[in-house]
Amino acid sequence: MSSNLISNAILTIRNVSKSYENGFKALININLQIKRGEIVAILGPNGAGKTTLISIICGIVSKSTGEVLVDGDSIIDKFRITRSKIGIVPQELHVHEFESVWSTLQFTRGLYGKKPNKEYLESILKSLSLWDKKDQKVMTLSGGMKRRVLIAKALSHEPSILFLDEPTAGVDVELRKDMWRIVSELREKGVTIILTTHYIEEAEEIADRIAIMTRGELILIENKDSLMKKLGKKELLLELKKPIKSIPTSLSKHKLEISQDGNQLRYNFNSQSSDKGIANLLDDLKKAKINYKDLHTKQSSLEEIFVELIKESK
Numbered sequence: 136m137s138s139n140l141i142s143n144a145i146l147t148i149r150n151v152s153k154s155y156e157n158g159f160k161a162l163i164n165i166n167l168q169i170k171r172g173e174i175v176a177i178l179g180p181n182g183a184g185k186t187t188l189i190s191i192i193c194g195i196v197s198k199s200t201g202e203v204l205v206d207g208d209s210i211i212d213k214f215r216i217t218r219s220k221i222g223i224v225p226q227e228l229h230v231h232e233f234e235s236v237w238s239t240l241q242f243t244r245g246l247y248g249k250k251p252n253k254e255y256l257e258s259i260l261k262s263l264s265l266w267d268k269k270d271q272k273v274m275t276l277s278g279g280m281k282r283r284v285l286i287a288k289a290l291s292h293e294p295s296i297l298f299l300d301e302p303t304a305g306v307d308v309e310l311r312k313d314m315w316r317i318v319s320e321l322r323e324k325g326v327t328i329i330l331t332t333h334y335i336e337e338a339e340e341i342a343d344r345i346a347i348m349t350r351g352e353l354i355l356i357e358n359k360d361s362l363m364k365k366l367g368k369k370e371l372l373l374e375l376k377k378p379i380k381s382i383p384t385s386l387s388k389h390k391l392e393i394s395q396d397g398n399q400l401r402y403n404f405n406s407q408s409s410d411k412g413i414a415n416l417l418d419d420l421k422k423a424k425i426n427y428k429d430l431h432t433k434q435s436s437l438e439e440i441f442v443e444l445i446k447e448s449k
């Protein structure tokens with residue numbers, strides 16, 4: 136896939152492939168550039184390679200080929216400096232700390248070479264409702280609280296890129312709300328956020344760009360709005376005054392679908408095309424003496440687009 140070069144990209148991934156030791160090809164020639172301050176959602180079914188890609192960028196997994204630049208520096212040649220710009224909330228919950236929440240955060244911050252900053256760490260803990268737990272040992276906390284600690288750890292060194300790997304899978308409603316509030320606060324501060332999610336609605340709401348991966352390949356990366364415009368189909372639903380048994384042949388060119396009870400007609404049109412099709416349809420309905428009491432349109436969701444794309448790439 137070709138990608139236009141973004142000057143001053145915060146993240147550049149060039150020809151990255153990954154074969155695991157057992158020979159499995161988890162990533163095939165990934166090319167991707169991410170702008171400073173962008174929110175990018177990576178969608179893809181289980182096993183697509185999303186976690187592998189994120190783990191490579193964060194230096195947790197080694198790549199087989201290619202190059203990753205963070206803020207212009209190679210993650211291999213300048214590991215410390217590039218890693219210190221990254222925060223990651225991993226998909227798996229593995230928290231082994233015997234230490235208190237507070238010392239875990241201080242330690243993590245120090246690990247990335249940042250000077251102590253009590254006020255900053257206090258503000259993170261407060262925004263994650265962890266302040267009253269700051270002296271508790273991490274391992275004694277509940278699963279939900281441990282996940283909050285993982286988020287606090289990821290933010291402890293004020294990263295300029297934050298990776299959230301399936302951040303809301305299996306978390307409670309409160310944490311989900313807190314998470315999206317924190318994401319929008321970070322966006323305001325200019326932090327770049329890359330997230331993977333199964334909740335397509337969330338991607339639809341929050342992301343500037345959408346990337347889609349399947350079976351190790353990045354099949355698409357596109358501005359969310361233009362993706363919705365390009366691939367989003369619209370549907371016109373007509374509620375009929377009287378049910379009909381079948382569609383008259385005079386209407387066959389419109390490729391209408393009829394509901395089982397005969398009370399509803401469905402017409403699909405491309406959101407890019409002009410409205411002429413609809414005008415003609417309504418005209419033909421009138422001629423066929425089919426009256427309707429109501430009509431409404433429905434835009435396909437990102438979820439529907441996603442399902443279509445995954446189907447096409449098989």
Ligand SMILES: Nc1ncnc2c1ncn2[C@@H]1O[C@H](COP(=O)(O)OP(=O)(O)O)[C@@H](O)[C@H]1O
Pocket residue numbers: 155156157159161179180181182183184185186187188
């Ligand atoms: N250590 C490993 N050894 C071999 N195969 C792996 C390993 N880790 C992940 N995989 C495989 O690589 C593929 C991509 O996994 P992953 O990156 O976790 O996908 P996703 O996060 O999109 O669900 C999967 O088929 C997975 O089974």
Ligand SMILES: [Mg+2]
Pocket residue numbers: 185186187226300301
């Ligand atoms: Mg994953």
